[in-house]
Amino acid sequence: MTVAASRRPRSRWGLFIAPVLLLILAVAWSGFWFYATSQAEVAADAWRAQEAKSGRIYDCARRSIAGFPFRFEVQCSGASVSLVSQTASKTPFTAKLDNILVVAQVYDPKLVIAEFTAPATLTDGVTQTSFVVNWSKGRSSVVGLPAVPDHASIVFDDPTINRVDGSVQVPVAKAKLVELHGRLAEGSSRDNPIIETVVQIAQGSIQGVHPLLAEPFEAGVRSKITGLKDLTPKPWPQRFRELQAAGGHIEIVQSRIQQGEMIAVAAGTLGISPNGRLDGELQMTVAGLERVIPALGIDKMLEEGVPQATLDRVAPGVKSQDLNNLFGALDRAIPGLGKVVKQNANVGVAAGINALGTESTLEGKKARSFPLRFADGAVMLGALKVAQLPPLY
Template identity: 60%
Template sequence: MTDLTLPYRRRLWPLLLMPTLLLVAAIGWTGFWFFSAAQVDRIVDAWRAREAAAGRVFDCGDRSVAGYPFRLEVRCANARVELTSQTAGQAASQTPVTAKLGEILVVSQIYDPRLLIAEFKGPATFADRGQPRSMLLNWTAARSSVVGLPGPPQRIALVFDAPALDRISGATQLPLARARHAEMHARQIEGPAPDQPQIETDLKLEGASVQDVHPLLADPFDAHLRLLLSGLKDFRAKPWPERFRDIQAAGGRIDFKEARIQQGEMIATATGSLGLTPAGNVDGELQMVVAGLDKVIPKLGIDKMLEQGVPQSTLDRVAPGVRAGDVANVLGALDRAIPGLGKVVRQNANVGVAAGINALGQEAVLEGRPARAFPLRFIDGAVMLGPLKIAQTKPLF
C-alpha cells in the first residue's frame, strides 16, 4: 500500500502571538506616555497658580516635553520668576524682585511620577522689575530632587557646585558670596503628634565666604548643620514671612542637633534651640564649644572700638548703654562684667578681650584641642557673647 501521509503543517499563530502582544503593549504604553505628557501643562499651570498666590510668579519663555518612552522631561528655557512679599521688609505693594534663569530641566520616570529630578543652567540674574540687574548667581553644576509631589514633599535635596553670588554696580561685579560646594537635604519626619510633623534638615558648606555681612564670615569657612524644625503644620504655598509667623504662633523652634564650623585654626560646635518672638526676632540660646577663639577676636571689632575712640554706633553694638567718648566707662563696664579685664585691655586690647571672653565659659576639649564652652544668646534679635553684643539679626516677619 502506498504511504499517502501529508506533510506536517506548523501552526503560525503561536509565532505571531508574542510580536502581537509586544505591539499592543507598545501602542498602549505610547498612548499612556502621550496622555501623561498632555497632563504636564495642566499640572504645571495648577502649580503656578498656587505659587502666584504666595507671591512667587513663575513663567517659561519656551516649554517643551520629551523623554519618550520611559521618562517625562520638561524643559523650561528662559525661565523667570517674580518675587513679592518674601521678606519682612518687602510689602506686597512694592515692586517685585525679578529673577531670570537660563534653563530648567525637570525629569520624572513615567513609572515613579512622585520623584522629580531637576537640573539648572546658569547664570541667574536678579533685579527690581524694570530696573537693571543688581545681582548675578552662577555655578558649575546645580541639581535638585523632590519626593512626594503633588502632595507635601517628603524629601528635598538641593546641590550646587561652585556657587558664586555677585553684586552688580554698573559695569562692575563685586563678590558677595562664594563656596566650593553647597548642599541641603530636608525630609519630613513624624513629630510628637500626627498633626505636628517635623522637618529634619542637613546643610553643608565647603569653602564658603560672605562679604559685607559680618567680618567673621568674610574668610572661607566650612560648615555642617543638622537642624530639626517644628511648628510647620501648613504646607500650602505662602510667602515666607507669613510662614515664619505661623511657625511662631505654633510655638515652633529650630533645634540644633549638630553644628560644626571651621575657619582656619578656629573650630566651633553648637547645640541648642532657637525660636521667634511675636515681633519676628530670633530668640534662644546655643551652647558653644570653641577652639582657637583668640584667632577671631579681632574680627569681632571690640579691640578696634577701644583703640579708635569708641564710635557711638560701634559702642551701641558691643556695649549698649555706654556713651561714646568715655573709654573709661567702657573699661569700667568690662571690669564690672569680668574683674580685671579693663586693666588688661588698656595694655593689649586683643589679648584682654580674648582673656575676658575665655573667662565667660569653662575649660573644654574640642577634637583634641583646648577649648572654651560658653553660651551664645539671642535676645530679641541681638546676638550676645556674655555681656557683649556682637551682632543684630533682622526680623523674619
C-alpha cells in the first residue's frame, strides 16, 4: 500500500464547532437577557404596588427597557410621584418629572444607577401651590436591590426651587450642590436596623424667609436613627410612631454650618415626644455670633413696633402693647431714652446669649458653647423660644 493510499480525508466538523458554540451561547444569553428584563418588570410592578399601599404612588406615562446585551436601561418618561399620608397633616403632594433613566449592569444587578432629567414640578394638593425644581445634573445610586437597599445616595448639581406665582417664578432656594447619603449601619433591614445619614449642602441659600438665610452658607449633618423595627415600606408617620414607642432617637453625630465669618457646630440626641414632636438637646458651639445678632434686625423690629405674633414666637407671655408702652414711658421720662434702648437692643441680646454658655474656641476662633433645647417641638435658646416645629405624626 502506498503512502497516498493510506491517507484519509480530514473531517471539517472541527471548523464549525467554535462558531456553533458561539451561536448557542449568543442565543442562550439573549434568552437570559429577555427573561431577566421581564422579571425586572415584574419586580418593578410588585415594588410599585407595595409602595402604593404605603401612600407613595409611582407611575410612568411611557416605560421602555433597552441596553442589550450587557446592561438593563429602563426609561421612564412622564414620571410622577404622589405622596399621600406621609406627613402629620396628611397633605397630599405630587411631583412630576420629565424623564428618569435607570441603569444596571447584568454582571452586577444589585447596583442601580439613575439619572433625572430636569425640570420637576411639585404641587401641594391642598393649596395647589406649585414649585418648579431645576438642576444641571441629578443622579442617584442604590446598592442592595431587589432587597431593601443597603446604601443609597442622591446628588443634585446646581439645584433651584422657584414658586409659581401666576406666570412668574419666584425664587425660593438654591445651592451649588446638594447630597444625601444613607446606609444600613447596624442590624438588618428586617430586624432593628440602625440608619446612618449624611447631608451636604454647598453654597445654599433660602429666599423670602429672612435676609440672614439669603446669604450663601455651607452645611453638613451626619446622623444616626435608632428604634426602627424594619425597613419595609410604610408611611413615615407610622414609622415615627414606632420609633417613639420603642424609645428610639435621632443622634446628631456631627453637624457644621458656615456663613461668612460665622461657624456653628452641634451634636446631641433628639427623641420624639408622645405628641409626635422633637424632644432633646444639642450642644452648640458658635464662632462669630456677634455678626449674626445685628443681621437679625432686632433694633429695627423694636423701632417699628413688635407684632404680637412675633413675641408669641420668641418670648411667649410678653404682650406687644406692654413692650411698646414701656418704650413710650422711657421717652416720656427722658426724651430719647426709648430710642437709645431700641438701638442698643442687639447689644443686650448678644450679651444675654453670651451669658447662656461658656467661652470656647472653634477652629482657632473665639466662640461660645451653649445648649439648644427641643421641648415638645419648641426650640429654646435658654429661656428664649426661637422656633416651633410641626409634629412628625
